[in-house]
Amino acid sequence: MVGIWGPGGIGKTTIAKDVFNSIRQKFEISCFLADVRSNSNGLAQLQEKLLSNILDSTLKVSSVDQGVSLIKTRMRHKKVLLILDDVSHSSQLHNLVPSPNCFGPGSRILITTRDKRWLIAHQVDEVYEVKMLDYDQALELFSLNAFKRNGPPDDYLKLAQRAVRYAQGLPLGLIVLGSHLFRRSREEWEATLDSCKEDPHREIRDVLKISYDALGVDLKGYFLDIACFFKGEYVDCVNPILEACYDLKSVTGIAQLQEKALIRVDGLRWTNGIDKGRIWMHDLIEEMGKDIVYQESPGEPGERSRVWSKEDVDHVLTNNTGTDKIIGIQFPEYSKMSLNAKSFSGMKNLRYISMSRMMKDECFSGDIDYLSNQLRWLDWSKCPLQSFPSDFHANKLVNLDISESRGITRLWEGRKVL
Numbered sequence: 001m002v003g004i005w006g007p008g009g010i011g012k013t014t015i016a017k018d019v020f021n022s023i024r025q026k027f028e029i030s031c032f033l034a035d036v037r038s039n040s041n042g043l044a045q046l047q048e049k050l051l052s053n054i055l056d057s058t059l060k061v062s063s064v065d066q067g068v069s070l071i072k073t074r075m076r077h078k079k080v081l082l083i084l085d086d087v088s089h090s091s092q093l094h095n096l097v098p099s100p101n102c103f104g105p106g107s108r109i110l111i112t113t114r115d116k117r118w119l120i121a122h123q124v125d126e127v128y129e130v131k132m133l134d135y136d137q138a139l140e141l142f143s144l145n146a147f148k149r150n151g152p153p154d155d156y157l158k159l160a161q162r163a164v165r166y167a168q169g170l171p172l173g174l175i176v177l178g179s180h181l182f183r184r185s186r187e188e189w190e191a192t193l194d195s196c197k198e199d200p201h202r203e204i205r206d207v208l209k210i211s212y213d214a215l216g217v218d219l220k221g222y223f224l225d226i227a228c229f230f231k232g233e234y235v236d237c238v239n240p241i242l243e244a245c246y247d248l249k250s251v252t253g254i255a256q257l258q259e260k261a262l263i264r265v266d267g268l269r270w271t272n273g274i275d276k277g278r279i280w281m282h283d284l285i286e287e288m289g290k291d292i293v294y295q296e297s298p299g300e301p302g303e304r305s306r307v308w309s310k311e312d313v314d315h316v317l318t319n320n321t322g323t324d325k326i327i328g329i330q331f332p333e334y335s336k337m338s339l340n341a342k343s344f345s346g347m348k349n350l351r352y353i354s355m356s357r358m359m360k361d362e363c364f365s366g367d368i369d370y371l372s373n374q375l376r377w378l379d380w381s382k383c384p385l386q387s388f389p390s391d392f393h394a395n396k397l398v399n400l401d402i403s404e405s406r407g408i409t410r411l412w413e414g415r416k417v418l
Helices: 012-026 043-055 064-074 090-096 116-121 135-146 154-167 171-181 186-196 202-213 217-230 235-245 250-259 283-294 310-319
Strands: 002-005 029-033 080-087 108-113 126-129 264-266 278-280 328-330 352-355 377-380 399-401
Touching (some): 002 116, 012 029, 012 080, 012 108, 029 043, 043 064, 043 090, 080 090, 116 126, 135 154, 135 171, 154 186, 202 283, 217 250, 217 328, 217 352, 235 250, 235 377, 235 399, 250 264
Parallel strands (some): 002 108, 002 126, 080 108, 352 377, 377 399
Antiparallel strands (some): 264 278
């Protein structure tokens, strides 16, 4: 058994189809089960299709258990080439390939998935990770779709290079962008590429979003926090923040997102037992995550779960539009913060506040009226406040960093149990 692993749109299915078509004649029977993910609630039907293909019969499968029994007993003498495309859960593997010995000698099973965990759990012999295309390969694939030739014309070279940089080696992105730009004017190219940063092509986003939709609640929170706040940050800096804000342990959450090819940890090294790698994700995946948050309330950032851009942060704090939907807010570097006493008043579920150490001088002095009692993490270097609100309980606060804050005379009135 061989696994092919990588994010949506990387070309796993294309590779599997090419392998299938190139070697199927070497096997007694061959079967390509496409889009297993979408049929996860119909495992008996998938088993029936597999048995019908291999046994060349109209065998009916009334239950998953019956299907497993038939696979174990009817196929052990068949030399089979079997492709299971887009597996999304271990139950699919257990019920379609109950054991490596189900098929005859010389059989080969190829599994494509976005989640490496299922391959490891099913003890596949080898796992092949599909890599992003390098620059030359990416430019060629893009050109084949945008110009129907191996390279761009000279007068479109810079535009093509810009498109390739945006797609960053993701075949799906290159194909969709290239096909969209085919036979369009330079003005249309410029407009499309300018809009990519604000609205990644929906077809790309929808494919990438399949992996996100399959995550649990806490893992979705991890993913969105990384997309909005923590891309490029060190793992050991992000771990305690995520653990403070969610029930899911960060080591487990980070590993699961890696297994689903939604993030990667680069430059991995260990110092005194501490993971010093940085968290990265493909730009298209990052933009997909940010778009999920944007779609929560396209017209009002104060109604979204996370706020991070300079314009949105300024809008929310200046106009006091923050609501109980906001759970995290991060101030960009070199931005100028405009606070007033009511800036945080509506944010009843705020868990995370991070003020950049590189912010310009704040246009505020005095105190704020309210801070959420759900707050777990507060980074506010050079904090301009004199005191935190008296009704701020701080019962759930895990981290408080107010270094270089010269104006604070007391944290709050009375004693707090932290």
